[in-house]
Amino acid sequence: MAPDPETMRRLGYRAVDHLVARWAGxxxxxxxxxxSAAETRALLHTEPPEEGTGSDxxxxxxxxxxxxxxPLAGRIDHPRFLGFVPSAPSWPSVLADILVAGHNVFQGTWLESAGPSQVELTVLDWLRRWLGMPEGASGVLTSGGSAANLLAVVTAREVAGWPSEPVMYVSDQGHNSLRKAGRIAGLRRHQIRIIPTGPDRLLRPDRVRDALAADRAAGRTPILICANGGATNTGTVDPLEALAELSRAEGVRLHVDxxxxxxxxxxxxxxxxxxxxxxADSVTLDPHKWFFQSYECGCLMVRDPAELETAMRVSAEYLQDTETRDGEVNFGDRSLQLTRSFRALKIWLSVHALGRRAMARAIDGAMELAERTEAWIRDNSELELLHPAALSVVCFRYRPRDSAGREWSEEALEALNTRIQDHLLEDGHAMVSSTRLAGRYSLRFxxxxxxxRWRHLVSILEEIVARGREIAETSGGTA
Ligand SMILES: Cc1ncc(COP(=O)(O)O)c(C=O)c1O
Structure with missing residues (x-):
């Protein structure tokens, strides 16, 4: 379990050497x-050995x-990985993970982790100020956004007093973890109201107001309006100020994912x-997405942490020694997890090492690249912009120039773009995932x-056009 210090050092350095080689290459x-599963099983499946190799x-x-x-996984932090939502942790974040694993902090109670709990409180206070939440707001670091969204739904139900027919409101662009959270919280299908959006993909306050009124008239109790602070599909941000006003006027909590x-x-x-x-009353953040932290690091921020604690605290005799005094927090009381890791250290180390300003510059650089990508697509007659750059997401597809007077059906365009995407993946040039916008198949950066860098994006865009042209010429559309 614990070899001699020299061996520990040698093995530890070897692990770090592997990481550095990976990052450098x-x-x-x-x-x-x-x-495929058949391939991975043949390659990697083994029986558990009775005798180990020992340190040697x-x-x-x-x-x-x-x-x-x-190697049989995505390099999520590769410069040409643009699929789903990438993650590019900073080196300080990785170093913090190594330190935390070696110290194995239990961060469920103040009693067992006063120092780390203070660091989590401090980091949460940084986030509070950056978000513009009032003094007193705080939260908890979670495994990710899904866990944070679940805490938001459970807190809303608690604050509403566990009505018999609670209803939550999510736009059709809301992340699936919100619907999952509703399901886990025991809401049935009709209690998770999906509000349709238009071509701008935004949650319209008037549609929410109508839905609230209809549910109230039917004897149901609205408990939570969920807005997007950057929808996964298109990057769009819902009209948060108007929704906050609506939430206050209607007395229904607002959660921003x-x-x-x-x-x-x-x-x-x-x-x-x-x-x-x-x-907002609560906000989900994922530092492991666009704040340069390694997995797993999500966060729920709440205007009133006492509400979150009321929802999540369950006392037990064997925890009687963990009573808190003034200002102390048992983070297990804000979390699904009692045993939880010291996630705050990676944010603390990254922000101290890099500084907020450099991290903000990196975020701004990505948004600028998204805008340049949109402009490149608009300028290219063989690409069709399906949704303009929003934060740092751009949606588009290849659409052949109609020089021979041929019509391309939606099905043919989908087949063509699927082949382009497959080619990018197989060729290993880029990881680009797809989505659907009003039924239309879309590539998505x-x-x-x-x-x-811009050169990476141009190379992928040029590859998409070249490949699209080649496939279109050989397949001939639906003429
Ligand atoms: C907007 C949004 N919410 C929630 C989630 C879920 O977060 P996680 O995967 O960290 O659980 C995601 C993940 O992509 C997301 O994009």
Whole structure:
């Protein structure tokens, strides 16, 4: 379990050497590689060994993990990985993870982690100020945005007094974790009201107001309006100020899921888009998305932490020694988890090492790249912009120039763009994922990695056009 110090050092340095080699060679590597379950089983499945290798075998085992296991995964922090929502942790964040793993802090109670709990309180206070939430607001670091959204729903139900027919409101652009949170909280399908959006993909306050009135008339109790602070699909930010006003007027809590987009508030560009974020009752943030933290690091911020604690605290005899005094927080009382790790250290170390300003500049750089991408697409007659740059997401597709007078059906365009996407993945040039906008298949760039440069984006866009042209010429559309 614990070899002699010299061996520990040798093995530890080996692990760090692997990480440094990976980071240094990232750009030359593929952004993504996968395998079928049959292939991975043949390659990696083993029986559990009765006897271990001992310390002498650990280097070879680590080498095997690096050579055979890690390659069959996305390099989420690769400069040409633009799929889903990437993540590009800073080196200080990784170092903090190493330190935390080695110290194995239990951060469920103040009694067992006063220092780390203070650091979490401090980091939460930084986030509070950045979001523009009032003094006294605080929160909890979570495994990710899904856990944070669940805490928001459970808190809303508690604050509403556990009505028999609670209803939450989510736009059709809301993240699926919100619907999942409703389901876990025991809401049935008709109690998770999906509000349709128009071509701008925004949650309209008048539609929410109508839905609230209809539910009240039917004897149901609205408990939570969920807005997007950067929708995963398109990056759009709902009209937060108007929704905050509506929530106050109607007496219904407002939650903003800003898991992807929230940290854009650190920039001038993003602060405009996210105006009103600080007025929400609760906000989900994911530092492991656009704040340069390694997995897993999410966050729920709440205007009144006492409400979150009322929702989440469950006392037990064997925890009687953990009673808190003034100002102390048992983070287990704000969390799904009692045993929880010291996630705050990575944010603390990153912000101290890099500074808020550099982190904000990196976020702004990504938004600028998204705007340039949109302009490039608009200028290219073979690309069709399906949704303009919002925060750092751009949606578009290849659409052949109609020189031969041929019509391309939606199905043919989908087949063509699917083939382009497959090509990018197989070729290893880029990881680009797709989505659907009003039924139309769309390629989607999500740009948030400071390693991503304009030259990477141009090379991917040019590849899409070249490949699209080639496939279109050989397939001939639906003429
Ligand atoms: C807007 C939004 N909310 C919630 C989530 C879920 O967060 P996590 O995957 O960290 O649980 C995501 C993930 O992409 C997201 O984009």
């Amino acid at each position: 990232l750009e030359e590597d593929r952004p993504w590689q996968t395998a 075998g650990v280097e070879a085992l680590m080498d095997e993990a690096v050579q055979r296991i890690f 800003a898991a992807y987009g929230g940290f854009a508030i650190l920039t001038t560009r993003g602060a405009g888009a996210l105006a009103g974020l600080g007025q 999500c740009i948030l990695n400071p390693r991503t």
